[in-house]
Amino acid sequence: MRTDLCVGALLVGLVGALGVSLPLARGQARSPTIAVGEIKEGMKGYGLTVFRGTTPEKFDVEVIGVMHNFRPSQDLILVKTPHPRLNITRNVKGMSGSPIYLDGGRLAGAYAYSLSNFQSEPVAGVTPIATMLTELQRPIPPGFWPLERRAPLPTPDPNRDPRRVTGPRRASLDANGFDGAPGRYDLMAHAEQMAKRVARDRSGPIPAGTPLLMAGVGDRAADLARKLFEPLGLEPMQAGGGHAVAPDAPQHYVDGGAVGVQLTSGDVSLMGLGTVTHVQGNKLVAFGHPMLNGGDSALPTAVGRVLWIYASEQHSFKVGEAVRPLGALVQDRQSAIVVDEKQTGPTFPVRVDVKGVDVAPRKVWSTEVAEEKFMSPGLVATVFGSVVEATISERRDVTWQMHSRITIRNHGSIELDDFGVAVGGLPEAGEWAASRAVRALGDVLNNPWEPAHIERVDATLSVQYTRDLWRLRGVELLDDEVDAGQRARITLHLTPFAGPDTVRTIEVPIAPELAGRDVELEIVPGYEVTPELAAPENLSALIANEPRQSVAPKSVVVQYRVPSQGVTYRGHVAARLPDFALDALRPTHASVGPDPFNSYMRTVVPMDRYLDGRDRVKVKVREIVR
Structure with a gap:
């Protein structure tokens, strides 16, 4: 890389930082930034981005025009970017945040949007710098717990029953939180909720995109990552992302340099790659659009190295890797992300x-x-x-x-x-x-x-390297009728992967209150059975419930419904209560009371292999004659 380009890039960053952080010097006629109102069609300038390595390079820019109110209180500057490489790659994911300078080196904003996929010419949308600098000055809320490791603000209400807070109210408590009952977490449902919260209008200019570079990730795991993260605007691709600290890596971020949001590092690495727009002190703005639009954030960041820009007819993208962990993403907003070199994002x-x-x-x-x-x-x-x-x-x-x-x-x-x-x-x-x-x-x-x-x-x-599995071929009821309070015998016919079939006979106690009824017995694998658990009322109770979510994996369960009901209340489970007990437990002056559930009788039989399959049989229960 030529020395004059390196020096020029550093000088531009230094001048920009001084100009934004200090008032204009005496006799200085121009601001180091240019307002949207000053931008005219045909203006020419340049941008800075990393084409390869860690040093930013210039590319030419010409203004097409300005789209007013492109986003709420935000305009969009349209520019051409003629350059030997960009003429081939056109719009590039990972270039988001590349600073654009007009009118003799005044900072106009960040390369951030493409007009569509399958672009045939190098045209980009630029987020004006004024809206980005506003986010740079936004303070981190005091006591923001991911960074300061203290209680979040506001402190959760200990008297609030989370089981009765659902929908928009619950979602509003945390932009990235799961809208569901405690102890019932579902990752794919959470992903759907997140996709709805960050849904973007794709009818006009769209964010240039944040490539989520993956290293050490297999093909099937990559498919899972795409299902989870693509709807959020991230684009998982097996194209780098992980690396050890490079001794020659820059010690700090620079305008036009590569910045990575390092979601995982080590043997499996996922990193969102973009470009620094402007550094001011120990903080910087980048991307020119949100990453997840998560507001106050605390995700680890790193200085990035670009390996290459892959050209694509649909949408080209940068590939690269992290070369020095540095700072944390602290704001994730509509017009920019903000990174603070002095902060550390929590990891485990x-x-x-x-x-x-x-x-x-x-x-x-x-x-x-x-x-x-x-x-x-x-x-x-x-x-x-x-x-x-x-x-x-x-x-x-x-x-x-x-x-x-x-x-x-x-x-x-x-x-x-x-x-x-x-x-x-x-x-x-x-x-x-x-x-x-x-x-x-x-x-x-x-x-x-x-x-x-x-x-x-x-x-x-x-x-x-075995198929440690019994397949349930069928069941046989040895006694069509049994006396109430006695045992029904069931024979399981089991088929292994290799070798002859085997049989296993199970005796199932029949509850006396089922006299005179036909009872359906359900035979299921133990790992598919969820025992009755009291709804947790604090974190300790939730943690205690986690290992109890299913019966022993290598087991078979025979279960059937009984007429009585049970309840869970204040962390306790009471099964098979008589009607008078249920009536006594129903509150008369409150809407919060015990949660009833249908009672089951279960017989759990350990197995030496996992069971695949399920079946049902009916037994007639004779009344007891006295």
Whole structure:
């Protein structure tokens, strides 16, 4: 790179910083920035961006015109960007934030929008600098807990019953939070909620886009990442993202330099890449559009290195990697993101040890994950999916188990088991979106009572190249009729992957109150049965519930409904209450009372393999003759 270009870029950044942060010097006739009202069609200037490496380079700019009120209280400057590379790549994802200078070097704004996909000429929309600098001055709320590790403002109401706060009211409590009952976290439902909150009008100019560069991510895990993050405006692509600290990396951000929002780092890396518009002191504005439009934020950032700009007929994009962790994204707004070099975004380590595979590409996977209510569960699901995909890469039957321990600050840890049997191929990475570990992580981070900090996640992946599975071929009721209070006998016909069928006879006690009725017995795998749990009333109760979400995985359960009901109330479960007890528990002067549920009788029988399949049979219960 020529020395004069490097020096010129640094001088432009220095002049811009002095001009914005200080009043005009005596005798200085012009502002270092140019207002939209001064911009005329045909004006020429230049932009700064990184085409390769870490040093910004110039590209030519010519003004087409101004779109007024493009966004609420925001105009959009339209420019041509003739350049040998941009003539080929046209509009480029990852160039968002590239500063645009007009009228002899006055900062006009940030390269940020394309007019459409499949552009045939290098034309871009520029976010005016005035709206971006307004965000630069926006203060971080005092006590913002992800950065200061203190209670958020406002403090949650301890008397609020989160089970009765739903819809817009609940969603308004946190822009990125899960709108659902505590203890019922669902990652894919959360993703749908987020997509609706950040929905953008695609009929006109659209953000140039933020490439989410992935490294160490398998094909199936990448598909999961796309389902989670593409609707938010991020574009996951397996094109870099992870790297160790480079000794020659810049110590600070510069105008036109690459900036990455580092969602994960280490053996599995996901990084959103964009460009710095203007540095002022230890803070900067970038992108010229939001990343997630999440408002006050706390995501780790890094100095980026651009490897290349890939040309595409649909939409070209930069590929690159992080070369120096530095600062945190603290504001995510309509016109810009704001990064503060002095802040540190909270993260937690995720470690996965692999056992049972002698030739695994890695025996230990270590990844640092950004802590955020929506991002963290999705990122951990992507990490786990990538580890399983890379480890179980042979086209043969596999039984795997993932034992996870999630450690929560001041609340101990949760230990959970996930498992699967992949018949003749790889398990689907999407299974991790519904895994117990991911659900627990989402439950804890989205709890409505207090801010929760994840200290770490440790997991062990154990693999066996067998089909550790019984398929339920059918059931046989040995006694068509039984006396009330006695046992019904059921024979299960089980088919293994190889070898002869086997049978297992189970005796099921029949409740006396079912005399004179036909009772339907349901035979199901233990891992599909959710026991009755009291709705949690604080974080500690929620954590205690997590390991109880299902019966033993290697078991078969025979269950049937009984006439009585049970209730959950104030953290307790009372099953099979008589009617007079239910009447006594119903409040007469309040709307909040015990939550009733249908009672089941269950017989749990341990198995030496997982069960696949379910069935039903009916038994007639004779009345007792006295």
